[in-house]
Amino acid sequence: MPTTYLSLDFPDWKETKQFLDRNELHGVPVKVGMELFYKEGPRVIELLKENNHAIFLDLKLHDIPTTVMRAMKNIAKLEVDMINIHALGGSEMIQRAKEGLLAGSSSRHQTKLIAVTILTSMDSETMNSELLLPGELGNNVVHFADFAKENGADGVVCSVHEANQIKTICGSSFLTVTPGIRLQQSNSNDQKRIATPAYARENGADxxxxxxxxxKAENPRMAYEQIMKEWGHGSKT
Incomplete structure (x- = not known):
């Protein structure tokens, strides 16, 4: 079954561990973002790995190519499953990011490089008026996906709504990592382009x-199991 990563959007390791322990979510794949990583540093990666969690390190690097390359050499030593960068950083930055990952990796592990296309908190109006990117949002996402693949990325972060088209353009092995997943009864919060797990399964999400x-569910373990059920079986209920 394709992988599901649970976002550990907590301020520190203490709250993170309490949540995982209380809800018996030991060993599930997890996403570590800026908030937790900047507080705890690489230590939090080691603590999670000790408890058999696969890890997506969500730092969205976006800097000059040499800086990103050097950062990636260090990140590679953490041996996480995935790390991401912004496709908006350009071709050289993506290439140097991959170079850094390869240079810092051991022979037994290779971290996947994932490029962020357009954030799922953004809609077409914001993209056009604030980023001054013309055209349809979906077309821009697909362009960035194709551009990222050509420069060495293993996949992209995109919304479910663009995943199938990205697969068509970039091939079935190019990974589509899709946030904005909600159960039917959940609030969309600050995400604009959201989808259910069933819809994601049917529309090309890996x-x-x-x-x-x-x-934030009343019963997080039950919510997690429902997502896995829908993701695994394509149930629309």
Missing amino acids: ILVIGRTVT
Whole structure:
């Protein structure tokens, strides 16, 4: 079954561990973002790995190519499953990011490089008026996906709504990592382009990223199991 990563959007390791322990979510794949990583540093990665969690390190690097390359050499040593960058950083930055990952990796592990296309908190109006990117949002997402693949990325972060088209353009092995996943009864919060797990399964998503629909649920374990059921079986209920 394709992978589902649970976003650990907590301020520190203490709250993170309490949540995982209380809800018996040991060993589930997790996403570590800026908030938790900047507080705890690489230590939190080691603590999670000790408890058999696969890890998506969500730092969205976006800097000059040499800086990103050097950062990636260090990140590679953490041996996480995935790390991401912004496709908006350009071709050289993506290439150097991959170079850094390869240079810092051991022979036994290779971290996947994932490029962020357009954030799922953004809609077409914002993209056009604030980023001054013309055209339809979906077309821009697909362009960035194709551009990222050509420069060495293993996949992209996109919304479920663009995943099938990205697969058509970039091939079935190019990974589509899709946040904005919600159960039917969940609040969309600040995400604009959201979808259910069933819709994601039917529309080309390889990897789901789930957050508040689980972490803010009355019963997080039950919400997680429901997502896995829908993701695994394509149930629309």
